[in-house]
Amino acid sequence: MSKPKILVQLDSDKHASVFDAVVAVDSGIDQILQYRQVAVKDVEGLVHGAMFTRGPADLHQTAVFVGGADVAGGEALMEAATNCFFGPMRVSVMMDSNGSNTTAAAAVLAAARHVKLAGAQALVLAGTGPVGMRAARLLAGQGASVKLASRSLERAQQAAASVSQQVPESDVVGVATGSEEETALAASGVDVIIAAGAAGIQLISQQTWQICEQLKVLIDLNAVPPLGIEGVDVMDQQRTEGNVILYGAIGVGGTKMKIHKAAVARLFESNDQVLDADEIYAIGESLEA
Numbered sequence: 291m292s293k294p295k296i297l298v299q300l301d302s303d304k305h306a307s308v309f310d311a312v313v314a315v316d317s318g319i320d321q322i323l324q325y326r327q328v329a330v331k332d333v334e335g336l337v338h339g340a341m342f343t344r345g346p347a348d349l350h351q352t353a354v355f356v357g358g359a360d361v362a363g364g365e366a367l368m369e370a371a372t373n374c375f376f377g378p379m380r381v382s383v384m385m386d387s388n389g390s391n392t393t394a395a396a397a398v399l400a401a402a403r404h405v406k407l408a409g410a411q412a413l414v415l416a417g418t419g420p421v422g423m424r425a426a427r428l429l430a431g432q433g434a435s436v437k438l439a440s441r442s443l444e445r446a447q448q449a450a451a452s453v454s455q456q457v458p459e460s461d462v463v464g465v466a467t468g469s470e471e472e473t474a475l476a477a478s479g480v481d482v483i484i485a486a487g488a489a490g491i492q493l494i495s496q497q498t499w500q501i502c503e504q505l506k507v508l509i510d511l512n513a514v515p516p517l518g519i520e521g522v523d524v525m526d527q528q529r530t531e532g533n534v535i536l537y538g539a540i541g542v543g544g545t546k547m548k549i550h551k552a553a554v555a556r557l558f559e560s561n562d563q564v565l566d567a568d569e570i571y572a573i574g575e576s577l578e579a
C-alpha cells in the first residue's frame with residue numbers, strides 16, 4: 291500500500307500560508323506539515339527530515355513547497371532545499387512565494403492563447419516586481435521580444451539584464467514608463483501588454499492603449515482598484531474590445547489556480563522534480579492542450 295502524500299510547507303512568513311495549505315488539500319495531499327518563519331539556516335534540518343525518514347521507494351510520496359510573501363527569500367529557501375539533495379536521495383520541490391510563479395505562468399498562457407509568442411513584441415508594465423520579472427522571463431523563453439518597464443529606467447535595465455541572463459539569446463530591454471508619454475512610447479508597436487504593478491496602481495490609461503494599432507492582448511494582474519489598466523474589468527476573461535482581447539486579475543486567476551493545483555499534484559509523480567517558473571509554465575501549457 292502506498293504511503294500517504296505529505297507536503298512539507300516551508301514558509302518565510304509569521305504564519306504559514308492558509309491559501310497554499312487549502313490548495314494543497316484540494317490537490318489531493320493527505321498531510322501538510324507547516325513550518326513558518328523559515329530561514330535558510332533552518333532548511334537543511336527540515337529537508338533532511340523529509341528525505342531520510344521514508345525509504346527510497348516512497349520518496350515520491352513526500353514533497354516540499356516553498357511559499358511566503360518574500361519572493362527573494364523564497365528563492366533562497368528553494369536553493370537551500372535543492373542543495374540538500376544528493377544522488378537519488380531527494381524529494382520534489384516547488385516554489386511559489388507570493389503566487390509569483392503560478393500568476394506569471396497564467397498571464398503568459400493567457401497571452402499565448404491569442405498571439406504566437408515567438409517573434410511577438412511584448413511589454414511588461416511594472417516588470418521589476420517578482421511577478422513581472424517572471425512574466426518577462428517566460429515571454430522571452432517563448433521567443434517574444436520583451437520591453438520590461440519601470441518608473442525608473444535604471445531599475446528597468448537592471449531587471450531586464452537579470453532576465454536576459456536567465457534566458458540565453460533573449461531580447462529583453464528595460465524601458466522607462468514614469469509618465470503617460472513614456473508609457474505610450476513603450477506601448478507602441480507591441481502585440482501584448484501584461485500589467486504587473488503593485489495593487490491599487492493604474493499604469494496605463496484607456497486612451498493610451500486604444501491608440502496602439504498592433505495591440506492584440508491586454509492582461510492586468512492587479513485586482514485592487516484602481517486597476518492597473520484603465521478600461522479592463524477585474525473579471526474580464528477574453529472580453530473583446532475592438533481588436534483587443536482583455537483579461538483582468540480574476541479572469542487570469544482561474545488559470546492560476548488550475549496551474550497551482552496541477553503543479554502540487556505533479557510533485558508526487560516522482561521524487562526528482564524542481565518546479566520553478568519554467569517548469570510551472572510547462573505544466574500550465576500541458577493543461578491548455
Ligand SMILES: NC(=O)c1ccc[n+]([C@@H]2O[C@H](COP(=O)([O-])OP(=O)(O)OC[C@H]3O[C@@H](n4cnc5c(N)ncnc54)[C@H](OP(=O)(O)O)[C@@H]3O)[C@@H](O)[C@H]2O)c1
Binds near residue numbers: 421442
Ligand atoms: N491573482 C493572483 O493570485 C496574484 C498573485 C500574486 C500577485 N498578484 C498581483 O500581481 C501584481 C504584481 O505582483 P508583485 O508582487 O510582482 O508586485 P509588487 O512587487 O508589489 O509591485 C510590482 C511593481 O509595481 C511598481 N510599483 C509599485 N508602486 C508603484 C506606484 N506607486 N506607481 C507605479 N508603479 C508602482 C514597482 O515597479 P517600479 O518601482 O520599478 O516602477 C514594482 O516593482 C500585483 O498587483 C499583485 O497583487 C496577483
